[in-house]
Amino acid sequence: MTFRLRTVSTTADGRRIVRDRDVANDVLTVGRAAENDIHLPDLAVEPSHARIALQPGGRVAVEATGTLGFALDGQKLRSAAIDPRTGGELRFGSTRVLVGAEDGAVLLTIEPLANDSEAEPDEDGMALAAVMPGKRRLAWILAGLILALFLALPIASNLLRAPDVKQSHVIGDGSWTPGPLSLAHHQLEGKCEACHVKPFQSVRNETCLSCHKTVHDHAPAARLAMARAEPGLGGKLLGGVAHLFGKEGPGACMDCHREHEGMTRIPPPAQQFCADCHGSLKDRLTDTKLGNAADFARLHPQFAPMIMADPGAGTLRRVSLDAHPRENSGLAFPHKLHLDPRGGVAKMAATLAGEKGYGTNGLACADCHRPTEDGVRFKPIVMERDCEACHSLVYDKLGPTFRKLRHGDLDQAIADVTVAGNTTEPLVTGRARPGVRRVLP
Amino acid sequence: MASTSGPAGQARGGVQRARQISADHEGFLRHRRFRWLKLASLLCLAAILAYALVDVQPRPNGGSWLGYTLGTIGAGLIVWLSLLGLRKRTMTRGAWSLKAWTSAHVYLGLSLIVVATLHTGFQLGWNVHTLAYVLMMLVIASGIWGVAVYAALPAALSANREELTREQMIEGVRAVDRQLHAAAQPLAQDEAALVRAALEESLFAGGLVARLSGTWRRCATARALERMALAGPGDEAADRVEKLLIRRKAQLDRLRRQMRLRALLEVWLFVHVPLTVALLAALTAHIVSVFYYW
Numbered sequence: 001m002t003f004r005l006r007t008v009s010t011t012a013d014g015r016r017i018v019r020d021r022d023v024a025n026d027v028l029t030v031g032r033a034a035e036n037d038i039h040l041p042d043l044a045v046e047p048s049h050a051r052i053a054l055q056p057g058g059r060v061a062v063e064a065t066g067t068l069g070f071a072l073d074g075q076k077l078r079s080a081a082i083d084p085r086t087g088g089e090l091r092f093g094s095t096r097v098l099v100g101a102e103d104g105a106v107l108l109t110i111e112p113l114a115n116d117s118e119a120e121p122d123e124d125g126m127a128l129a130a131v132m133p134g135k136r137r138l139a140w141i142l143a144g145l146i147l148a149l150f151l152a153l154p155i156a157s158n159l160l161r162a163p164d165v166k167q168s169h170v171i172g173d174g175s176w177t178p179g180p181l182s183l184a185h186h187q188l189e190g191k192c193e194a195c196h197v198k199p200f201q202s203v204r205n206e207t208c209l210s211c212h213k214t215v216h217d218h219a220p221a222a223r224l225a226m227a228r229a230e231p232g233l234g235g236k237l238l239g240g241v242a243h244l245f246g247k248e249g250p251g252a253c254m255d256c257h258r259e260h261e262g263m264t265r266i267p268p269p270a271q272q273f274c275a276d277c278h279g280s281l282k283d284r285l286t287d288t289k290l291g292n293a294a295d296f297a298r299l300h301p302q303f304a305p306m307i308m309a310d311p312g313a314g315t316l317r318r319v320s321l322d323a324h325p326r327e328n329s330g331l332a333f334p335h336k337l338h339l340d341p342r343g344g345v346a347k348m349a350a351t352l353a354g355e356k357g358y359g360t361n362g363l364a365c366a367d368c369h370r371p372t373e374d375g376v377r378f379k380p381i382v383m384e385r386d387c388e389a390c391h392s393l394v395y396d397k398l399g400p401t402f403r404k405l406r407h408g409d410l411d412q413a414i415a416d417v418t419v420a421g422n423t424t425e426p427l428v429t430g431r432a433r434p435g436v437r438r439v440l441p
Numbered sequence: 442m443a444s445t446s447g448p449a450g451q452a453r454g455g456v457q458r459a460r461q462i463s464a465d466h467e468g469f470l471r472h473r474r475f476r477w478l479k480l481a482s483l484l485c486l487a488a489i490l491a492y493a494l495v496d497v498q499p500r501p502n503g504g505s506w507l508g509y510t511l512g513t514i515g516a517g518l519i520v521w522l523s524l525l526g527l528r529k530r531t532m533t534r535g536a537w538s539l540k541a542w543t544s545a546h547v548y549l550g551l552s553l554i555v556v557a558t559l560h561t562g563f564q565l566g567w568n569v570h571t572l573a574y575v576l577m578m579l580v581i582a583s584g585i586w587g588v589a590v591y592a593a594l595p596a597a598l599s600a601n602r603e604e605l606t607r608e609q610m611i612e613g614v615r616a617v618d619r620q621l622h623a624a625a626q627p628l629a630q631d632e633a634a635l636v637r638a639a640l641e642e643s644l645f646a647g648g649l650v651a652r653l654s655g656t657w658r659r660c661a662t663a664r665a666l667e668r669m670a671l672a673g674p675g676d677e678a679a680d681r682v683e684k685l686l687i688r689r690k691a692q693l694d695r696l697r698r699q700m701r702l703r704a705l706l707e708v709w710l711f712v713h714v715p716l717t718v719a720l721l722a723a724l725t726a727h728i729v730s731v732f733y734y735w
Contacts, residue, residue, distance in 0.1 A: 032626055032633070043622065043637035046630045066630060125645030126607060126700050128707040132649060135711055139718035146719055150569040150726040155733065175569045176730040178503065196734035203735075238506050246735065258499060267499035 001054055003028055004102060005038065008111040022105065028052045029065075030092055038110060044093030052108070059083050060099060060106055062090060150175050158193065165194050179260040186263060195259075202246050208253040224251060227277040227285045271296055338363055348390055356389050383407040470588070472544035481548035484514075485555040492559045501562035503570070504731075511560035515553060519577065519724060522550050523717050550584055553577065569730060573723035580716045587709035598702045601695060610699070614644060614692045621685045627678040635665035636682060639689065644696060652704035657697060662690050 003023045010016055028037040033047040040049070046066035053061045063079045064070060071091040072080045082088040084101040091097070091113075098109040124130065154172040161168040173192050181189050188194050195203050209215065218224060228250060231239060243249060256269040279294035291301030304318040311330030319325035338345050339362065346362030353360050358367055368386045370379045381387070384407065395417065396403035406412045488511060497505040503512055525546045532539045557577055565571045602610070618640050625636040638661040647657050657663075666686045669679065 034626075041622075041626055043625055043628075043633040043640070046633075047627075068630070124607070125643075126696070126703050128649070128652060128704045128711070130645055131647070131652065132711050135714045138711070138715035142715055142719035143722035146572070146722040146726060150572070150723065151729060154730070158733075173730075173734070175567075175572075176734060177566075177568055178570055178731075179564055179566060192734055199733050200735055241506075245732075258502075258504075260504075261499055261502070270498045272498070 001058065002105045003052075003054075004105040004107045006107060006109045008109060010112075026054045028108075030097075031066075038097070038108070040092055040095050042093040042095060045095070049092055054106065055081065058085070155199075158199065161193060165191070168193055177260065180263040181259060182261065182266040183263060184266060185259065200246070202248060203254055205248060205253050208257075223285065224277070227281055229276055229280060229284070338368075339365075345390070352389060469540045469543040470547065470592075472540055477541075477545040477548040480545075481552040484549070484552050488514075488556050488559050497562075501559075502564065503560050503562055505562075508560055508562060511556055515557045515560050516724060516728065518549055518553055518556065519720065522546055522553075523721060526714070526717070547584070547588060550581055554581060569723060569726045573720060573727045576716055576720040576723050580713055580720055583709045583712035583716065587713060590706050590709065594702055594706045598699065598706070601698050601702060603695075607699075610692070610696055611644060614689060614696065617685055617689045617692060621682065621689065624678065624681045624685055627676075628682060632669065632672075632679065632682070635661075635668055636686070639665045639686065644693070645700070647697070647700070649704070649708070652700050653708060655697065655701040660693070662686060662693055666690055 003025070005021045005023060005028075007019045007021070008016060023037060025037065029048065029051050030036055030038040030040065030045075031047050031049040032040060032042060032045045036048070038052075046068055048065050049068065050062060050064050050066070050070055053063070055061050060082045061079070062070065062072070062077075062082065064077075069076055069078045071077070072082070073089055074091075080088075082090075082099050084099055084106045087098065087100045089096060089098055094113045096111050096113055098107075098111070100107040100109065149172065154170065154176060157169075157171040158173060161170050170193055174190060176192070180186075195207055197204070197207055219227070239250070248254070256273050257266055259266070261267065275294045278290070278292065279299070280292055281288055281290060282292055293300045302320045302322050304320045305325065306316050306318050307325050307327040308329045309315045309317040311328055337343060340346060341362040343362070349356075349358040349363050349367070350360050352358055356367075358364075368381060370386070371377070372379055383391075383393070393404040393407055394402040395405055403416075406416065491507055491511075492501065495505075495507045497507055502508050525542060528542050529539060557574060561570075561574055565574065605613070621636060621640060625633055628636065642661040646659075651657050666683065669675075669683045669686065672679070674680070675683075
């Protein structure tokens with residue numbers, strides 16, 4: 001038996017060239033070195049790669065002579081035996097050797113595998129686009145993510161929420177908040193739907209009033225509307241645009257009380273809010289008794305405090321500060337005396353300091369004038385609370401208890417003192433009644 | 442520059458004007474004596490003045506009338522600027538030429554930094570509104586990078602090419618490869634494997650990082666060269682292979698320098714374009730969300 005080597009090669013234009021060569025040897029060597037019977041100029045093939053030998057019985061033995069081995073029908077092996085009549089496909093590097101039988105000889109068809117790596121890519125490999133994901137794909141992914149997370153999700157969640165605000169829960173609208181709510185509304189943080197009730201509808205006054213139930217209008221609505229100054233050209237334009245976008249119009253809560261401005265107290269409305277009407281109020285509300293006020297500091301009618309004009313009859317009267325008003329309350333109460341840090345009052349206050357909480361430098365305003373609970377105004381002075389620490393009303397002592405005058409109720413006080421048995425000498429002597437000037441001897 | 446006749450020449454009339462435009466080689470940045478730079482500066486100045494003069498209570502805010510005005514201008518600009526992606530596909534001349542459009546794109550795009558920042562009233566947070574702002578700033582930053590590299594890199598690119606076309610550069614490596622393949626035939630298997638690895642390596646290997654930084658860590662040619670040098674002076678065949686590898690490495694280096702310059706030149710568009718579309722999405726979410734919770 002002999003070997004028949006059939007070499008198949010392909011020309012550049014795709015034509016196949018087949019050459020047959022019979023070799024009388026019983027053993028063939030395969031390798032990259034030129035002296036091999038099957039010479040494969042392939043760097044993936046060892047200089048001496050394998051030997052193929054005829055065996056008695058017509059079989060062909062293949063044995064690796066180097067370190068790399070070969071593949072038989074896709075399986076990596078170092079030695080194998082093939083029956084040429086059934087055939088087999090050997091692979092060395094990038095060359096395929098088909099084993100078969102022809103005319104009593106063992107036919108080895110040697111064919112290089114098609115080499116894909118030789119083909120240059122059509123696109124420009126030097127361009128960055130060759131190694132980057134497409135711009136269009138990136139763009140769609142990013143835009144899709146943003147629209148899904150920041151638009152579709154909150155809207156869907158808002159539309160499908162429970163109708164009751166207490167139970168409703170909208171997912172994803174946290175990304176919509178333009179800033180934290182004020183301290184007063186802080187507990188509504190994340191409950192956007194509490195104020196933004198209906199999609200695409202501005203926050204309504206009625207929504208504010210559903211919580212702020214006791215807030216009343218500054219004046220009857222009709223008079224407010226009459227008092228409001230006609231806006232200028234710019235104001236009209238802005239008002240028109242705001243109306244176009246569904247804002248409620250002048251006087252809406254939101255116009256002055258701005259939200260989402262940070263976690264502080266809601267800033268008080270600017271004085272422009274007052275001046276819009278009061279700046280030229282007399283022009284429009286002719287029956288008003290109020291003067292025009294466009295600015296608290298500069299364009300305000302003189303303040304006219306209410307003062308006691310006649311203490312006996314209790315008549316109160318407003319007098320302009322320009323007229324240098326002096327109150328006649330019937331009381332002789334010198335602030336100067338009470339606040340003198342070196343006078344007798346200060347001394348008395350210092351001795352009572354520990355017990356009553358007075359400062360050691362005499363009295364301060366806050367020792368007598370107490371703020372109201374809401375911290376906005378002051379409570380009226382009450383003798384028992386604000387004065388009695390120094391000005392005792394005690395006139396008698398009965399065992400461990402003290403008898404006190406009823407302050408401000410003269411008749412009652414006289415009755416008390418007359419009816420009750422006067423036990424001892426008066427506690428205080430030589431003291432005039434309040435409001436009555438003592439005539440010195 | 443061809444058009445140096447100045448404004449007097451430009452005013453002279455139709456024929457001359459047409460000739461001038463056709464011979465006009467000034468870049469899009471200098472287009473019409475920086476016309477769009479001036480217009481964009483004017484827009485910025487107006488926005489800054491309005492911001493300084495309008496007393497928005499209690500503090501400057503995107504939801505005031507000035508805020509809405511600046512926001513509308515900004516959104517309009519963004520939409521118009523992104524339309525360059527469509528406009529660039531048709532090249533025309535004249536007053537609305539692609540060059541004029543590009544010039545306006547650059548300068549009006551830069552003016553957005555002022556307009557949009559004043560629109561925010563410097564109120565930023567973790568929300569979709571700031572997302573749109575940040576995306577816009579990234580798009581602008583990548584655009585600035587793009588203008589800068591378009592001015593700086595083409596000269597380096599053409600210097601590196603040394604008058605060769607891309608195909609010629611690739612063919613140069615392939616020629617060395619064929620010689621290497623032949624020369625490596627007598628080598629022992631371990632050395633042959635090194636050469637084969639070098640030959641099989643794609644010329645355009647290397648991802649974004651390798652291309653931008655210009656460091657090809659796993660270069661098979663460099664490794665083959667290193668190992669062959671380590672093995673010391675070998676026989677005649679090994680020496681020849683080593684010399685060929687050195688030639689291959691030099692050719693490859695030039696190819697890679699070209700690839701690095703191309704990457705630096707092109708990378709901005711991979712930020713600019715996708716982020717522009719992302720910005721349009723974020724802008725939509727920004728505007729719709731404002732009116733949804735109006």
